[in-house]
Amino acid sequence: MPNSPALACPAPIFAPAPQRASPWTASLASPQSTFSSSTGLSSSGPSAFTAVSPTNSANSLTTSTATIYNRLMCIPKLLQEISNNKILRTRMNNTAYKPIPNNEKVDLARFRVKDPNEWLVDDVVAWMLDVAKRHNIPFEEMNMHKFSMLSGQEMLTMSEDCFLDRDPVFGNLIFSEFRKALDNSEDTTLDTVIGKFVDDEVATTSAPPTIVDMTSLGLQPMMSSITSTIQPSLPQPPQLSQLPVMQHQLPNLSSLTQVLSQQTFNPTILTPQQTVNAVQSLNQSLNLTPSLASSLAAGLTSGLSPLGVNYLPNGLNPASPLLAAQMPQPKLSPEMLKYSCTISTDYELPEDRSSESNDLLGKVRKNKDGKPRKRSQHTKGNKLWEFIRDALKDPSTCPSVVRWEDPVQGVFRIVESERLARLWGARKNNEKMTYEKLSRAMRTYYEKQILVPVPKTGMYPKKLVYKFGPGAHGWENVKVERFQ
DNA sequence: ATGGTCTTTCCTGCTT
DNA sequence: GAAGCAGGAAAGACCA
Numbered sequence: 001m002p003n004s005p006a007l008a009c010p011a012p013i014f015a016p017a018p019q020r021a022s023p024w025t026a027s028l029a030s031p032q033s034t035f036s037s038s039t040g041l042s043s044s045g046p047s048a049f050t051a052v053s054p055t056n057s058a059n060s061l062t063t064s065t066a067t068i069y070n071r072l073m074c075i076p077k078l079l080q081e082i083s084n085n086k087i088l089r090t091r092m093n094n095t096a097y098k099p100i101p102n103n104e105k106v107d108l109a110r111f112r113v114k115d116p117n118e119w120l121v122d123d124v125v126a127w128m129l130d131v132a133k134r135h136n137i138p139f140e141e142m143n144m145h146k147f148s149m150l151s152g153q154e155m156l157t158m159s160e161d162c163f164l165d166r167d168p169v170f171g172n173l174i175f176s177e178f179r180k181a182l183d184n185s186e187d188t189t190l191d192t193v194i195g196k197f198v199d200d201e202v203a204t205t206s207a208p209p210t211i212v213d214m215t216s217l218g219l220q221p222m223m224s225s226i227t228s229t230i231q232p233s234l235p236q237p238p239q240l241s242q243l244p245v246m247q248h249q250l251p252n253l254s255s256l257t258q259v260l261s262q263q264t265f266n267p268t269i270l271t272p273q274q275t276v277n278a279v280q281s282l283n284q285s286l287n288l289t290p291s292l293a294s295s296l297a298a299g300l301t302s303g304l305s306p307l308g309v310n311y312l313p314n315g316l317n318p319a320s321p322l323l324a325a326q327m328p329q330p331k332l333s334p335e336m337l338k339y340s341c342t343i344s345t346d347y348e349l350p351e352d353r354s355s356e357s358n359d360l361l362g363k364v365r366k367n368k369d370g371k372p373r374k375r376s377q378h379t380k381g382n383k384l385w386e387f388i389r390d391a392l393k394d395p396s397t398c399p400s401v402v403r404w405e406d407p408v409q410g411v412f413r414i415v416e417s418e419r420l421a422r423l424w425g426a427r428k429n430n431e432k433m434t435y436e437k438l439s440r441a442m443r444t445y446y447e448k449q450i451l452v453p454v455p456k457t458g459m460y461p462k463k464l465v466y467k468f469g470p471g472a473h474g475w476e477n478v479k480v481e482r483f484q
Numbered sequence: 485a486t487g488g489t490c491t492t493t494c495c496t497g498c499t500t
Numbered sequence: 501g502a503a504g505c506a507g508g509a510a511a512g513a514c515c516a
Contacts, residue, residue: 383490417504430492436504441491443506462500463504 116181119152131177143167147174156182384441385450387424388412389468389475397423405460410468410475417464442466 111123111130119127125148132142146166147155155178163178164171391397392404392412401420405411414420417435425433445451452469454460468475 428491433492437492437494439505440493440507444491446506 114152116152116178117156119155121149121151124148124150124152124155127181128174131174135173137170142170142174382427384424384438385445385468385472386474387427388420388442389472391420391423392475405465407475410472411454411460412466412468413461414464414466445469445471 450471
């Protein structure tokens with residue numbers, strides 16, 4: 001961890017502090033406007049999201065940002081909705097979301113009725129969303145992830161410089177807003193707050209939907225990459241496609257988009273110098289850590305995903321190692337390859353190509369029955385626990401499929417067991433994989449101390465929770481990356 | 485060819 | 501009753 005002034009600031013606490021032993025169990029969510037973790041969308045009341053007409057430009061979507069900000073909902077779900085681009089395909093996605101075992105409803109307005117020094121980490125995030133809304137700041141541009149693990153009490157101990165360390169752009173604003181919140185908390189009554197919130201809700205839900213410019217949300221780079229990757233026949237977005245980035249420099253599209261998003265540049269006015277800067281940042285980012293996405297995804301146990309990287313209908317990062325076995329790699333023409341930033345050389349070749357190349361080398365190993373062995377059987381480093389570890393680092397699967405309960409202790413939870421099993425099965429070319437089988441394989445890890453029993457302290461859910469043991473490695477770095 | 489490793493598959497019994 | 505957990509047993513696939 002690099003030395004920085006931030007060291008003087010209280011570090012985010014990841015070990016479950018008493019007040020966040022089970023942050024999602026406290027629910028003040030009203031039944032009328034709650035996003036349930038099982039459906040993602042409220043069954044009653046107006047939907048916050050509407051599908052985009054195919055004729056719509058990729059630059060805009062029909063929604064009400066005010067609604068998004070105000071609605072009581074599960075925070076992880078909220079950000080996941082956004083980061084998954086579900087805004088663009090809410091009514092096109094029929095994926096059934098399995099309920100998360102805990103009651104994970106979190107009230108986005110709860111912070112309003114509490115003193116800032118009582119804010120839990122969820123309240124801090126909700127408050128920051130509110131600040132972003134009130135100041136018309138695309139929340140992707142705020143370093144929300146740098147604050148997402150702080151409680152109100154911890155923020156109280158932070159100086160303005162600490163805020164600036166965490167967010168050089170909006171640190172001052174966040175600091176002053178926090179001070180305002182402290183001042184206001186003394187004379188705020190529950191009734192007035194609730195009354196104001198109800199007014200907001202009425203105003204929000206009765207207001208006509210607005211057209212939101214993707215650029216203003218900071219999503220233009222992402223949309224451009226989607227367009228250039230998935231729909232190469234569309235007019236090429238010059239701002240991205242002209243980046244002189246070579247394929248081998250981009251092991252991960254999430255790195256690209258996140259670095260681009262951190263540039264906070266407007267792609268429509270990208271200057272040559274900005275282009276150079278963006279590429280330099282990319283290279284720096286790629287040399288620093290496996291991916292910025294890892295730190296973001298793994299670091300945000302509350303399920304935050306500051307910028308979406310799930311561009312494909314199955315919700316996976318196009319460059320995800322989990323996807324490599326699940327989907328055939330797009331066969332891109334040289335022209336398309338020139339513009340594509342999503343093909344990773346780190347991942348396995350598609351089966352047909354790998355076997356093809358192996359055939360050429362005369363290295364194909366055959367089973368007893370004479371059939372070529374499955375690709376998964378050729379590969380090393382393809383262990384189940386490694387697969388899960390990597391899934392915990394991948395924003396396309398963490399926190400939607402697996403998520404950290406306590407990254408310091410190595411405690412994680414399987415959110416969507418059957419989906420994880422399908423992904424594992426896809427990785428191993430085994431369509432018959434089920435969670436039952438997967439979990440049996442996981443239980444063999446207890447003997448090797450790759451997994452160890454989860455302490456039954458009541459701190460974690462009783463089911464679908466596992467803990468890495470001394471036999472597992474490579475998961476610890478998430479707690480380092482998240483500070484970077 | 486062999487033995488070790490890592491699953492995979494099937495199963496029973498138990499707990500939540 | 502469903503889902504998940506725990507673990508035995510056997511077998512397949514891979515690898516050195």
